[in-house]
Amino acid sequence: MSATDSPPLPAVPDAVAQRSPWGEVLHTLLRSPTFLTGLGILLFWVICALLGEHFVPYDPLDADIINTLAPPSADHWFGTDQLGRDVFSRVIVGSRDILTVAPLATILATIAGTALGLVIGYFRGIVDDIVSRVLEAFMAIPVVIIALLAIVALGTSKITVIVVIGLSFAPIIARTVRSAVLAERELDYVAAAKLRHEGALHTMFVEILPNVIPPILVETTVRLGYAIFAVATLSFMGFGIQPPSPDWGLSISSNYGMIGGGFWWTVLFDALAIASLVIGVNLVADGVHGAFND
Amino acid sequence: MTDPRQATNALELKDLSVAYRVGRRDRAVLRNLNLTIKAGEAYGLVGESGCGKSTVALSVVRYLPRNGSITGGSIALDGKDVMKLDAEALRRARADSVSMVYQDPGKALNPSLRIGRQLTEIFELAGTTGQAAEDKALAMLNRVRISDPASVMQRYPHQLSGGMQQRVAIAMALANDPSMLILDEPTTGLDATVEAEVLDLIGQLRRELSASILFISHNLAVVSNMCDRVGVLYAGMLVEEGSTKDVFNDPRHPYTVALLRCLPRGGQRKDQGRLDTIPGFLPGIGATIVGCAFAERCALATERCRAEPPPLYELGDGRLSRCHYHDKAQSLPRATPAEIPAVAPKRAPPVLQVEGLNKTYASHGRPLRAVKDVSVSLRPGETLGLVGESGSGKTTFARLLLGLVPPDEGGSIELDGKKLAPRLASRSEDQVKAVQIVFQNPDSALNRSHSIRHILSRALKRLGGLSGKALDTRLEELVRSVRLTDRHLAVKPRQLSGGLKQRVAIARAFAGDPRIVVCDEPTSALDVSVQAAILNLLADLQSKQDVSYIFISHDLGVVRYLSDKIAVLYLGRIMEFGPSEAVFSGPHHPYTEALLSAVPKLDRSESARIRLDGEIPSAANPPTGCVFHTRCPRKIGAICETQEPELSEAEPGHTIRCHIPFAELARLQKPKTMEPA
Numbered sequence: 001m002s003a004t005d006s007p008p009l010p011a012v013p014d015a016v017a018q019r020s021p022w023g024e025v026l027h028t029l030l031r032s033p034t035f036l037t038g039l040g041i042l043l044f045w046v047i048c049a050l051l052g053e054h055f056v057p058y059d060p061l062d063a064d065i066i067n068t069l070a071p072p073s074a075d076h077w078f079g080t081d082q083l084g085r086d087v088f089s090r091v092i093v094g095s096r097d098i099l100t101v102a103p104l105a106t107i108l109a110t111i112a113g114t115a116l117g118l119v120i121g122y123f124r125g126i127v128d129d130i131v132s133r134v135l136e137a138f139m140a141i142p143v144v145i146i147a148l149l150a151i152v153a154l155g156t157s158k159i160t161v162i163v164v165i166g167l168s169f170a171p172i173i174a175r176t177v178r179s180a181v182l183a184e185r186e187l188d189y190v191a192a193a194k195l196r197h198e199g200a201l202h203t204m205f206v207e208i209l210p211n212v213i214p215p216i217l218v219e220t221t222v223r224l225g226y227a228i229f230a231v232a233t234l235s236f237m238g239f240g241i242q243p244p245s246p247d248w249g250l251s252i253s254s255n256y257g258m259i260g261g262g263f264w265w266t267v268l269f270d271a272l273a274i275a276s277l278v279i280g281v282n283l284v285a286d287g288v289h290g291a292f293n294d
Numbered sequence: 295m296t297d298p299r300q301a302t303n304a305l306e307l308k309d310l311s312v313a314y315r316v317g318r319r320d321r322a323v324l325r326n327l328n329l330t331i332k333a334g335e336a337y338g339l340v341g342e343s344g345c346g347k348s349t350v351a352l353s354v355v356r357y358l359p360r361n362g363s364i365t366g367g368s369i370a371l372d373g374k375d376v377m378k379l380d381a382e383a384l385r386r387a388r389a390d391s392v393s394m395v396y397q398d399p400g401k402a403l404n405p406s407l408r409i410g411r412q413l414t415e416i417f418e419l420a421g422t423t424g425q426a427a428e429d430k431a432l433a434m435l436n437r438v439r440i441s442d443p444a445s446v447m448q449r450y451p452h453q454l455s456g457g458m459q460q461r462v463a464i465a466m467a468l469a470n471d472p473s474m475l476i477l478d479e480p481t482t483g484l485d486a487t488v489e490a491e492v493l494d495l496i497g498q499l500r501r502e503l504s505a506s507i508l509f510i511s512h513n514l515a516v517v518s519n520m521c522d523r524v525g526v527l528y529a530g531m532l533v534e535e536g537s538t539k540d541v542f543n544d545p546r547h548p549y550t551v552a553l554l555r556c557l558p559r560g561g562q563r564k565d566q567g568r569l570d571t572i573p574g575f576l577p578g579i580g581a582t583i584v585g586c587a588f589a590e591r592c593a594l595a596t597e598r599c600r601a602e603p604p605p606l607y608e609l610g611d612g613r614l615s616r617c618h619y620h621d622k623a624q625s626l627p628r629a630t631p632a633e634i635p636a637v638a639p640k641r642a643p644p645v646l647q648v649e650g651l652n653k654t655y656a657s658h659g660r661p662l663r664a665v666k667d668v669s670v671s672l673r674p675g676e677t678l679g680l681v682g683e684s685g686s687g688k689t690t691f692a693r694l695l696l697g698l699v700p701p702d703e704g705g706s707i708e709l710d711g712k713k714l715a716p717r718l719a720s721r722s723e724d725q726v727k728a729v730q731i732v733f734q735n736p737d738s739a740l741n742r743s744h745s746i747r748h749i750l751s752r753a754l755k756r757l758g759g760l761s762g763k764a765l766d767t768r769l770e771e772l773v774r775s776v777r778l779t780d781r782h783l784a785v786k787p788r789q790l791s792g793g794l795k796q797r798v799a800i801a802r803a804f805a806g807d808p809r810i811v812v813c814d815e816p817t818s819a820l821d822v823s824v825q826a827a828i829l830n831l832l833a834d835l836q837s838k839q840d841v842s843y844i845f846i847s848h849d850l851g852v853v854r855y856l857s858d859k860i861a862v863l864y865l866g867r868i869m870e871f872g873p874s875e876a877v878f879s880g881p882h883h884p885y886t887e888a889l890l891s892a893v894p895k896l897d898r899s900e901s902a903r904i905r906l907d908g909e910i911p912s913a914a915n916p917p918t919g920c921v922f923h924t925r926c927p928r929k930i931g932a933i934c935e936t937q938e939p940e941l942s943e944a945e946p947g948h949t950i951r952c953h954i955p956f957a958e959l960a961r962l963q964k965p966k967t968m969e970p971a
Contacts, residue, residue, distance in 0.1 A: 192731075194718055195698075196753060
């Protein structure tokens with residue numbers, strides 16, 4: 001064969017083809033109104049959680065017993081609660097605990113779920129049958145019941161909440177990863193790895209894992225929305241974040257008895273905050289899903 | 295005035311330009327394409343992938359993808375300007391006068407509707423209702439020669455084989471008695487035997503119907519058999535046109551000349567010289583073309599070619615060529631010298647010895663014998679070609695050798711005289727690296743998340759046992775040996791073309807100096823020019839490294855080029871085994887005879903045609919006696935149905951599994967059966 005047979009890199013005709021798959025996804029994301037709106041909401045709350053205490057007008061924990069249950073006014077935009085604490089400051093700073101606990105729980109769920117999903121998807125057979133049935137049984141138990149049991153056993157703390165939510169979401173992620181791995185393991189590159197006598201760990205984590213990142217990422221963002229909701233629920237029920245934190249779920253729980261008395265502002269703004277954060281995360285998840293599945 | 299039906303052309307494209315919008319820029323795919331198909335004519339459009347063949351088909355029915363638009367020119371169907379039709383008129387034109395058949399019938403049919411419903415629907419749309427429409431549907435299935443049409447009406451698409459599905463798709467296309475039938479690679483996914491049947495059917499229907507045909511294919515031989523005239527498309531331009539016979543026998547454009555030279559023809563073999571190739575690449579879509587589009591890849595190109603775009607020269611007899619030097623086109627020098635290093639024949643002991651290999655799967659509780667009692671042997675530096683229809687057990691046999699699936703108890707695989715463990719995990723490192731594979735589809739075989747450097751380094755580390763400096767040196771050698779360059783190392787597989795990806799896959803297989811490389815249809819996804827380069831590469835590597843190949847392909851011309859020995863498989867059994875020349879030139883097993891006869895020939899030489907009826911039977915329920923008796927054109931009687939013939943030696947080293955004695959086979963096949971194209 002002559003030198004002419006050594007082909008040059010093909011002249012890639014356009015910028016789109018030159019972008020890496022990840023660049024492609026990023027490009028789509030940055031043009032998706034859904035994603036950008038969600039990201040805006042999310043960033044707003046992240047900034048509140050990080051810096052909120054420096055710019056809120058009042059200390060969220062400072063009680064003002066002369067000024068309890070004041071309706072929204074120029075002094076107190078969202079009014080004050082039964083201890084006279086400024087609701088606006090509490091809502092802003094209240095994002096901090098939920099935005100620590102929910103993401104950490106989601107990360108734990110993702111790591112545990114991915115590892116589990118890779119193993120059962122890769123080995124299949126009896127391992128898969130047994131583990132999958134156990135996971136299904138686990139998923140049938142409501143998070144609240146698991147939380148209750150864990151808290152009785154371990155006592156309330158943020159760590160407990162993270163572990164409880166993380167472990168109860170892990171099976172869902174494991175199932176997603178498993179189905180992606182089942183498709184991947186049939187591809188010839190996995191056979192090629194076997195023909196190099198690669199170990200199972202290498203094949204799972206170096207060969208297969210990078211190719212199943214997209215569904216994992218989508219599932220993770222979706223789970224984050226649910227995790228926020230779960231943290232708020234647990235706090236509302238008293239199993240989650242503990243006083244004196246200005247946490248939203250906790251505030252609703254301690255104030256919802258006031259609604260009957262017409263003091264709606266003590267509950268409404270915390271509820272709206274939870275809703276907006278969940279919506280924001282779900283919009284991001286929608287955008288990510290769209291970008292990977294276009 | 296003449297009869298208007300006579301006067302109008304079935305299809306007329308004038309200066310048609312089509313562009314796809316990619317990343318805010320319009321990129322030209324078709325450039326001022328002029329093309330006329332007369333009423334009743336079959337016109338073939340050929341060219342490599344990416345030259346715009348399918349875009350032509352989609353433009354005709356204005357069915358371009360959303361980012362595609364017709365940027366200039368006109369399309370006239372039966373004299374009507376398609377561009378000027380409003381939505382309703384366009385719908386009517388698509389319903390009444392033009393039909394399309396696509397490459398993959400499995401995707402063209404609705405999976406959740408019965409065949410009968412789908413076919414009847416078309417007649418209902420045309421105004422017939424109830425029983426009358428159903429009767430017409432049934433008649434249509436009869437017309438495409440489907441056996442037992444009444445039962446096919448009741449079935450779902452997935453219950454039909456690929457060939458049957460394509461017949462149904464053709465029946466649907468013909469239902470409205472179109473004046474124009476567009477066939478876009480209609481036989482590409484099918485086995486050669488099924489392809490031959492479908493092509494026969496299209497040929498017969500042509501005589502019965504008045505439809506003009508636009509036949510799009512990358513397979514030159516298929517087009518040569520089906521079409522009156524042929525156009526060669528390159529970078530969205532017609533570079534040559536003329537009657538099929540003229541273009542293929544006397545090409546006048548260097549591109550056509552080069553394409554034809556890429557095919558292994560007339561029984562060419564690896565020891566008789568290398569195939570010619572076409573250097574370089576097709577210009578990307580939307581590339582700015584100054585001068586002749588082919589100039590960069592053409593050894594005849596001069597300054598004039600690079601500066602001045604050639605017009606379509608008229609050469610008389612309706613022949614056109616877009617080349618300034620069309621009279622010299624055939625003097626195109628070879629891009630790849632034919633010379634090959636002389637290889638001294640060796641008498642080494644066999645590298646591979648397979649004895650009585652069996653593989654039985656369980657299928658719905660019944661045993662499915664995917665490979666039955668297969669014994670072969672192979673010397674170093676030799677190639678064993680495995681041929682047979684899909685479902686004949688070729689790939690299973692390859693996977694057994696590789697250890698990817700364990701064989702049944704009893705048989706043995708010996709490598710260099712040492713027994714190979716049935717399971718890959720229990721084979722030694724040396725044995726593992728000694729048997730490697732080049733997969734059919736490089737997209738699946740190369741990990742899309744890893745760079746080429748990672749893929750090859752890992753193989754060198756695991757198979758070659760190298761690390762550090764030694765690995766880098768060897769990597770460079772390896773990359774050069776498959777004619778890639780350093781620049782290819784940094785990229786991911788998706789940034790490479792199909793041919794380059796396959797080179798990476800070959801490099802990976804050779805990383806540990808293998809003794810045997812299984813090549814499982816390594817070129818079936820590639821264009822002919824790229825296929826030629828890959829076949830040359832495999833032949834070169836073999837002559838240098840003394841490696842043996844197990845070469846699986848449905849393309850008999852390709853198998854013949856590379857193989858020293860051939861095993862013909864049917865339902866997991868070897869029907870014929872012997873030296874390549876003996877198997878191809880015959881006398882051969884009736885099944886081999888039928889396979890060879892099914893291959894479309896470029897020169898349209900139609901000799902005694904043998905067609906296999908029906909489909910390959912299920913391996914879960916093989917016929918009694920000789921498994922081939924249900925389809926055998928040379929069946930001699932009851933003995934074929936009751937007693938399975940032995941694999942008996944016809945000549946030294948050439949065995950055939952048939953009740954007909956060898957001398958009798960020789961007599962029956964006397965007017966020597968044809969060579970593959």
